[in-house]
Amino acid sequence: MNLRTRTSLLLLPVIVISYALSSWWIYQQERETLIELETAKLEQKLSNLHTDYMSFRNFQDAYLMSLVEGDLLAQYLSKPDDIYRLRMLQRHMDNALKRQLSVSKPFLSILILNADNQQLLYLENSQDPFAQVSQQQVQFAQSLRAQGIAKRSSVRVNDNQEMYIYQAITLDESTYKQPLPSQLNEALIVVVTIKPDGILHSLDGLKNNYSADIHYITNAEQAISEKGSLYFQFKLKLSDLDSISFNVPSSYFDSVSKDLKARMVLLTLFFSLLTYLLLQSLVAKFITVPIADLDAQLDELIRNKRKDILVEQGAGEVGRLARKFQELYVKLSNSYRQSFKQAREDSLTGLANRVAFNEMAARLFERDQDTAAVYICYIDIDNFKYVNDKYGHEVGDRLLRAVSKRLSGIIEEHNLDGSRQVAVFRLSGDEFVILAADCSKQEVYDCAESVLAVFKSGFAIDEETYPVTVSIGLAVSNGELSFSELMSNVDLAMYQAKKSGKNCISAYSEDLAQQHRRMQEIELELKSDSFERELQIYYMPIVDAQGKLCALEALLRWNSETLGPVPPDEFIPLAESIGAFEKIDLWVISRVFKDFSVLNNTLPTVNRVSINISSAELNSLTFVDKLNRLAKYYRVVNQYYVLEVTETFASGSNEQVLDNLKGIRKLGFRTAIDDFGTGYTSLMQMLDYPVDVIKFDRSLIKRIGQQENAETARSLVNLCKLQGLFVVAEGIETKGQSDLFNEIGCDYQQGYFHGKPAPLESLQAQYNPQLSKEKIIDTAN
Amino acid sequence: MFKKAKSRSIFTLLLTFSPLCWSAEPLRLLNWEDYLSPDLVEEWEEGNGPLQEIYFDSDQDRDAIIVNSERHHVDVVVVDEIVAQRFGADGKFLKLDEANLPSLKDIEPFWRQRCGDYAMPYLWGTLGIAYRSDKLDSPPRSWADLLRPAEKLRGHIAMINDYTDMLAPALFYLGYDLNTDNREQLKQAFELLKKQASDVLTYDYAITYAGKEEKLKNLYMAAVYGGDQYSLNELDGEKGRWEYVVPEEGTVLWVDCLAIIKESPKRKQSLSLLAYLNTAKAAAENSVYNRISTPNLAAVELMNKTDAKELGMRSLETLKGKAHLYRELSNQNVVLRLKIINAIMNIHESKNSN
Secondary structure (H helix, E strand, O other), X not given: OOHHHHHHHHHHHHHHHHHHHHHHHHHHHHHHHHHHHHHHHHHHHHHHHHHHHHHHHHHHHHHHHHHHHOOHHHHHHHOOOOHHHHHHHHHHHHHHHHHHOOOOOOOEEEEEEOXXXXXXXXXXXXXXXXXXXXXXXXXXXXXXXXXXXXXXXXXXXXXXXXXXXXXXXXXXXXXXXXXXXHHHHHOEEEEEEEOOOOHHHHHHHHHHHHOOEEEEEOXXXXXXXXXXXXXXXXXXXXXXXXXXXXXXXXXXXXXXXXXHHHHHHHHHHHHHHHHHHHHHHHHHHHHHHHHHHHHXXXXXXXXXXXXXXXXXXXXXXXXXXXXXXXXXHHHHHHHHHHHHHHHOEOOOOOOEOHHHHHHHHHHHHHOOOOOXXXXXXXXXXXXXXXXXXXXXXXXXXXXXXXXXXXXXXXXHHHXXXXXXXXXXXXXXXXXXXXXXXXXXXXXXXXXHHHHHHHOEOEEEEOOEEEOOEXXXXXXXXXXXXXXXXXXXXXXXXXXXXXXXXXXOEEEOOHHHHHHHHHHHHHHHHHOXXXXXXXXXXXXXXXXXXXXXXXXXXXXXXXXXXXXXXXXXXXXXXXXXXXXXXXXXXXXHHHHHHHOHHHHHHHOOOOOEEEEEOOHXXXXXXXXXXXXXXXXXXXXXXHHHEEEEEXXXXXXXXXXXXXXXXXXHHHOOOEEEEEEEOOOOOOXXXXXXXXOOEEEEOHHHHHHHOXXXXXXXXHHHHHHHHHOOOEEEEOOOOOHHHHHHHHHOOOOEEEOOOOOOOEOHHHHHHHHOXXXXXXXXXXXXX | OXXXXXXXXXXHHHXXXXXXXXXXXXXXXXXXXXXXXXXXXXXXXXXXXXXXXXXXXXXXXXXXXXXXXXXXXXXXXXXXXXXXXXXXXXXXXXXXXXXXXXXHHHEXXXXXXXXXXXXXXXXXXXXXXXXXXXXXXXXXXXXXXXXXXXXXXXXXXXXXOOOOOOHHHHHHHHOOOOOOOOHHHHHHHHHHHHHHHHHEEEOOOHHHHHHHHOOHHHOOEXXXXXXXXXXXXXXXXXXXXXXXXXXXXXXXXXXXXXXXXXXXXXXXXXXXXXXXXXXXXXXXXXXXXXXXXXOEHHHHHHOOHHHXXXXXXXXXXXXHHHEEEOOOOOHHHHHHHHHHHHHHHHHHHHHHHO
């Protein structure tokens, strides 16, 4: 129930009851007045009626008087047969009527009886010339004599509801004067009868109007008053003896006041309604509508259809309420906006954060993706950890802020016309993301290039340059990918960029994905139980200057059941990255140590065997111990083995690496730098390390193995040799190469020209055929 | 009209100045208005002293005057034949014979008989219908045309307020005797008149009505005594619009008589007036003046042919077949007829007031 309905329900009964009570009070007052008024009116009407009636009576008196006092009657009575005198009587009657009652000529008659009650004269004024004297007139005349009365008047209403006024006098037969009482018997009786036209009719009208009872009261009967308060009694006096009692039932006044009642009820209803509507509209205007309006506004606010509450002018409670709501809303809204913003903003850099990124991405992905490609550019700062470690977190944070600013700037530059959907986000730590749509692949790529260019020669803040670069991964969805799929793609691309040596852009491609899948498969296999069983050791011959086999390089071969042969340069870096290198290294070392006695016995010319170990082992604290333990376990001659590491260890060069190298040599093992010439380590740097052998990589051999570079090669070899190092040339594939490196003084050579890596058995067969035969015989035995 | 005006002025003159001019009382003649040629009055007065005419306009008024004639000092009266006979028998009038009025010999014997021994025939006529020839498509033929008038004549009818002559048209129409005392027949006549009442403009005699009301324009048809159509035409001012017809059912042959009040102190003068009026010349002149037939045979001799044809005895002969004569009625009959008239008047009044 809303406020408006409730006020309506409260107002209506109060108004109706108030009006009803006052109306009832007024009705009671008015009813009394009305009854008085009605009574007065009725009395007036009856009085008028009485006046009319009396005019007839007066006429009757005057007419009778003129007959008796004048001599017309006497003349006629003296000569009853004289038609002319009769005519004169009639003219007299006619004239009297015309004179006195000019409006209408009522019934008027004169009857004269002699002493024997015989009719001497009967004249009447009527419309019926053939009418006879009525019985009532005769009876009335006779009653006079019978009762010995000299004169009398009476009023009677006959069965036809006609009223007649009778007046009779007695006249002495000879004197025509009033007789003495003793002479009444001989006297003439003159009766004049008049019908007071209209009186009964009027009375009847009144009777109907007032639903009254009419009683004719004769001979001074007492008025019937037993009905008491049920009647209002009025009296109409007709003569001394006769009167009419006009009884109006009190129910008449009820019916009169019924109109009043109806009027009062109507008025009550009308004014109730009027007041109600008025109050309603006032209440509505000043209370309920403003509240409902406020309610509606709040409703719209809640449903985000409006941003503000319009506060009406005025100091009323509703106005104050509205203002307070507005204040409250503004506060809530601000704090909501703030927390909304906070939740989506990186507090350090002011960039939008991961939440915002997810929202925008979701928004873009909700769009019709057939028409709009979504690009993600994943930016990871390389070596940020280094900056953090070296300069402290404060500098790191400053760097992040500066990078954010630059990224924002670049975004703006590439979106000058604002037509693209593009934004930069900081996802975490040193990871940033540019999310873009409504633009071309080239634009995104240009943008990524711009980012890359910023870090071309480190990143400068306040005159200081920090050695950081960025690895950028790029990926696009043309509607075929989900957000998470796109994210994993870009992640892969970024990873690829990192892997490709950082400071570069790598776009996601199907090849990349395939490679990735391959890596995953390899990784899976690396972790499987059967991995070690599938490994095999091949030995690569190493020859001296005379081309005589003098050493072997143990090479790991993996012939996976599921993947087939997997080259070492494919799975070794992976193994390193997942930390499986130690296990592999130890397996290789064990396996080669195991072959020690066989090698010694079967290939006596071989006095060295090289084992490749991961350069990461040089960082290990336990490697040297483990190596020592294995050597002792297999009772090998340590001087027999050379442990090779690639030059990459030099990048992470520290005390541990040196210690380990020294430790290895201390055990009697020799050390070698493998694949020299592939990295960026300078030769001079290499010479500082405690190693015994330098192995020139095949690429280096190719470069310096040309005749015109022969002197450079010679100098390089001499330099090494001057440092007391043995030099091994790898990847010798032709006689020319072999001769050249012999000629310039290279100690050892290896390569397909000298022999391909092969299982031990194959080498034994190749380099010691006799032994093979014996072995066959042994086997036969 | 001028004739009427002239007679009035003379009458007024007589009333106002004669007592001063003449030491003697004038001779008083009780007469209908405009019923005696003023020329004759003038001529008679030259040798006989003043003559005062007293007018009445209803039989009842006249009868009342005659009954109390000693009080009213009336010497000569114009009466109908019934009144002449009745009052004559009652001894009210002077007996007339050829001894005191020798010119009686010139009177047609039928009329002398009608007026009786106490009165001299004066003028005679019929009862008929006067009508506006321009308002009626054709002349009325029956009393029914008067009793049940055509639509356009309703409310334009005049009747005669007289206990015989009001009833006469109804009785003639019903085929009853003019003087009937049969209650049933009278009742039927009453019913007819009662029905007619709403169509009646007036019960005043047409001439009287026209004179006092000047509403002659509204009157199209009236029961009148023969000859009054001329008066109506004069009052109307339009020549010859009013015509007169005797309906086919019958008519009344009436005669007015001159009688001398027996107690009149001017018996000689009265006789002289009667003798003068009955001279052939005076009778002829009066008849032509009134356009009413004279009973004087000698007078007819003096008239030109046209007048003689219209006013002479010949017309009497043509009418006798359907003519009815007044008879003296019983008191009872008179009383009943008076009541009928009174009732009709009451009915008419109540209808008009409604």
